[in-house]
Each structure stands twice: as C-alpha cells, then as structure tokens.
Amino acid sequence: MNIVVLGMQWGDEGKGKAIDYLAGGFDVVTRFQGGHNAGHTIYYQGQKVVMHVLPSGIFYPHCWAVIAHGVVVQPLQLVEEIRNARGLGLSLANLALSGNAPLILPFHQQLDALFEDSRYRRIGTTRRGIGPAYEDVVGRRALFVGDLLREGVFRSKIAPLADYYQRLFSAHGMVVGDMEAAIGEYLRAGEFLAPHVRDTTVLLRESLRGKKNILFEGAQGTLLDIHLGTYPFVTSSNTTIAGVFSGTGLSHKAIDSVIGISKAYATRVGEGPFPTELADESGALLRARGNEYGATTGRPRRVGWLDLVALKHATEVNGADSLFITKLDVLDELAEIRVATEYETDGERHDRFPSHADALERITPVFRTLPGWRRPLGDCRRLADLPAPARAYLDFIEEYTAVAIGHVSLGGEREQTIAIPR
Numbered sequence: 001m002n003i004v005v006l007g008m009q010w011g012d013e014g015k016g017k018a019i020d021y022l023a024g025g026f027d028v029v030t031r032f033q034g035g036h037n038a039g040h041t042i043y044y045q046g047q048k049v050v051m052h053v054l055p056s057g058i059f060y061p062h063c064w065a066v067i068a069h070g071v072v073v074q075p076l077q078l079v080e081e082i083r084n085a086r087g088l089g090l091s092l093a094n095l096a097l098s099g100n101a102p103l104i105l106p107f108h109q110q111l112d113a114l115f116e117d118s119r120y121r122r123i124g125t126t127r128r129g130i131g132p133a134y135e136d137v138v139g140r141r142a143l144f145v146g147d148l149l150r151e152g153v154f155r156s157k158i159a160p161l162a163d164y165y166q167r168l169f170s171a172h173g174m175v176v177g178d179m180e181a182a183i184g185e186y187l188r189a190g191e192f193l194a195p196h197v198r199d200t201t202v203l204l205r206e207s208l209r210g211k212k213n214i215l216f217e218g219a220q221g222t223l224l225d226i227h228l229g230t231y232p233f234v235t236s237s238n239t240t241i242a243g244v245f246s247g248t249g250l251s252h253k254a255i256d257s258v259i260g261i262s263k264a265y266a267t268r269v270g271e272g273p274f275p276t277e278l279a280d281e282s283g284a285l286l287r288a289r290g291n292e293y294g295a296t297t298g299r300p301r302r303v304g305w306l307d308l309v310a311l312k313h314a315t316e317v318n319g320a321d322s323l324f325i326t327k328l329d330v331l332d333e334l335a336e337i338r339v340a341t342e343y344e345t346d347g348e349r350h351d352r353f354p355s356h357a358d359a360l361e362r363i364t365p366v367f368r369t370l371p372g373w374r375r376p377l378g379d380c381r382r383l384a385d386l387p388a389p390a391r392a393y394l395d396f397i398e399e400y401t402a403v404a405i406g407h408v409s410l411g412g413e414r415e416q417t418i419a420i421p422r
C-alpha cells in the first residue's frame with residue numbers, strides 16, 4: 001500500500017505521531033513539500049526529537065527516507081539535523097535528497113523577516129524564508145541542491161541573485177549579509193550532503209516498480225495550502241494531495257490511500273481567521289492539556305473547537321479515505337464539547353467553506369454541543385474501552401464527514417493509538 005498522510009487543519013495535527021505509528025510498515029517515507037517551517041515531534045527511545053526537514057523514515061534503517069524536489073531546503077539546517085540524528089545513533093545511510101530541491105538562501109530569510117516586520121503584510125510566518133524561496137522558483141531564478149555540488153555553477157548563479165536582492169533591500173535601508181562567508185558555508189554543506197544527493201523521482205519510481213510500500217509525509221495542513229487554504233494566511237506550497245504529484249514526479253496511480261489527520265479540536269499558529277477560536281478558559285485548558293506551543297517557533301498556538309465544515313472541506317479537497325483523529329484525550333476534563341456544524345453568512349446558514357480569508361472572516365459558526373466523558377482515555381487500547389460519549393463524538397465526526405475513522409490517538413506514546421479495523 002502507498003499511503004499519503006495529510007493534515008486536515010492548519011498544521012500541527014499530530015502528523016508526526018501518526019506517521020511514526022504507521023512508518024514501521026513502509027519501505028520508503030518521502031516528504032514532498034514545505035521546508036523547515038514544519039516541526040514533527042517524535043519520541044525515539046524515550047527521547048523527544050523534533051525534526052524539521054528530515055522525513056520520519058530515518059528512524060527505520062530498512063526504510064528509504066526521501067526529501068523529494070518539492071521541498072525547499074536550507075542546507076545548513078539540514079546538516080545540523082543530520083548531525084543531531086547521528087548523535088542519536090542513527091546512521092542516515094538511508095537518506096536520499098533530491099538534487100532538484102530548491103535552496104533557501106540567506107536573503108530569503110531576510111526578505112521573510114522584512115515583510116513580517118513591515119506595514120505591507122503580516123502573516124505570522126515561521127520566518128524561515130519559505131515564501132521567498134518558493135517565489136524564486138515561480139520567478140524562475142531559483143538555485144537547487146545540485147548547484148551546491150558544483151562551485152563554479154553555484155557562484156555564477158548566486159552572484160546575480162544576491163545583486164537583485166541587494167537592490168531590493170537598498171530601498172528598505174537593508175543590506176544582503178556577508179555573501180562570501182555564506183557561499184563558503186553553503187558549499188561546505190554541499191560537500192557534507194553530496195553522498196545523499198540523487199534523482200529522487202527515479203528512486204521513487206523504482207520503488208513503485210519493485211512493489212515497495214511508500215508513505216508520503218505531508219507537512220502543514222490543508223487550510224494552509226497556497227491555493228486552497230485561507231489565503232493570504234497560508235504557507236507557500238501545496239500542502240494538499242496536489243503537492244504529492246508536483247513534489248515527487250509520481251502520478252495519482254502511485255496512491256492507494258489518503259489518510260487525513262485531524263485533532264479532536266482545532267489549533268492555528270500565526271495570523272488569519274479561525275471561526276471556532278476559543279478565548280475563554282476552555283481554550284486555556286486545551287492549550288495546557290494539549291501542550292499547544294509551536295514545535296518550530298515555540299509560539300503559543302491559538303486553540304478552538306473542532307470545525308466540521310472546514311474538516312469536511314479538507315477531506316473533499318484531498319479525497320481522504322480515512323481519518324486519523326489525534327489528541328482525543330485532551331478533551332477528557334470537559335463537561336461539554338462543541339463542534340461547528342454550519343456557518344452563517346448574512347443570515348443564511350450553509351456548510352460551504354469559503355477558503356479566502358476575507359470571506360471566512362464574515363461567517364459566524366453554528367455549534368452543536370455534545371456531552372463530554374470526564375474520564376482519562378490515555379489507557380484505552382480498543383474502541384470498546386472508550387466511554388460512550390467519546391464513541392458518540394467520533395461517530396458524529398464520521399457521520400458528518402462521511403469518512404471512516406481508521407485511527408484514534410490518545411497520547412504521545414506509540415501504543416496510545418487505537419486502530420479501528422474495517
């Protein structure tokens with residue numbers, strides 16, 4: 001089986017935990033979009049490990065861990081992550097990095113910060129240079145991982161680009177940093193990464209032909225997709241199923257099943273509309289119980305009730321075959337749980353998700369209230385162990401979205417997961 005794991009919300013759905021749970025059965029795990037804006041938290045041999053670019057496959061030596069060409073790569077960050085992983089005793093001989101992955105360059109990070117701090121736009125980005133790096137791809141002036149391996153080519157491509165950014169920055173009283181030092185660091189990172197660089201499309205195609213099982217590891221979530229998310233408060237890649245194809249070079253025929261990951265409630269980091277956001281003590285309780293602080297930036301996450309209108313939209317965009325519901329245990333102490341089932345716009349009730357932010361800002365969510373269970377769920381191992389209100393909550397999600405729930409997660413540990421056989 002080749003499976004795609006995608007976030008159904010604004011990222012941070014617990015994909016790391018879900019992928020770690022699923023990855024043991026795969027021969028290849030590949031990332032296909034995003035960059036080190038992502039942060040997957042995994043517990044490895046009792047240690048908490050946060051990864052930003054490395055695919056979860058690195059924990060399984062039999063498994064290829066692939067960074068495909070849809071991912072934007074900051075080479076210094078990647079080298080650091082590889083060194084950290086080696087410190088955990090992992091060899092990383094199983095890591096493959098696409099030579100065609102676009103580079104995040106120092107001035108991309110500067111431009112990201114410039115926009116964030118300016119009066120033009122504030123998205124609440126991770127300031128990692130993700131947007132500007134993808135802009136250069138679309139603008140047809142990007143540099144790629146493969147360029148790092150040929151010093152002459154790298155120098156001849158980066159010089160005019162640095163000049164372009166210098167002119168742009170001058171208008172804002174800024175300078176591009178010390179390029180000679182940066183070039184040296186990037187070239188050294190290139191040498192370090194060289195043994196891993198290859199054509200990942202070829203590797204993935206050969207894996208397909210060899211009937212290997214591939215796990216496609218999404219980063220961020222559907223509502224942050226550049227085309228289908230809450231624009232402009234989105235990231236700069238296709239976080240949805242579409243990103244799998246452009247980001248790997250495989251076709252839809254490579255996919256057997258799409259698993260959508262959603263928390264049992266909702267969170268969002270950064271700016272932008274969030275219809276079910278909670279500003280009261282229930283929100284504070286969920287943030288504390290769910291440890292809702294960004295894995296990449298440490299920012300407190302905004303917290304709210306589950307939005308079923310948005311979730312159904314996300315399952316339809318991606319053709320989700322099943323849902324993996326995470327963090328159900330975070331709701332344990334609540335007497336009542338609310339879920340948004342409709343939106344109201346100008347007095348009209350409907351269940352259409354308007355993805356552009358200005359339209360979404362004009363809706364008022366309509367809630368249903370369901371009973372809580374007020375019991376700790378962390379030790380439940382089978383569906384039958386769950387109290388009736390918890391099962392009723394899951395049934396409600398399943399009926400509304402018309403997508404089967406295949407897994408429920410009740411804590412950070414791998415065993416705290418219920419697989420629901422179909």
Ligand code: IMP
Nearest residue numbers: 011037038039124125126234235269270
């Ligand atoms: P960027 O991807 O750094 O450009 O940030 C754009 C938006 O996506 C901001 O709202 C970020 O908070 C959000 N974002 C980016 N990566 C993640 C992630 O991995 N989890 C949650 N939100 C993210």
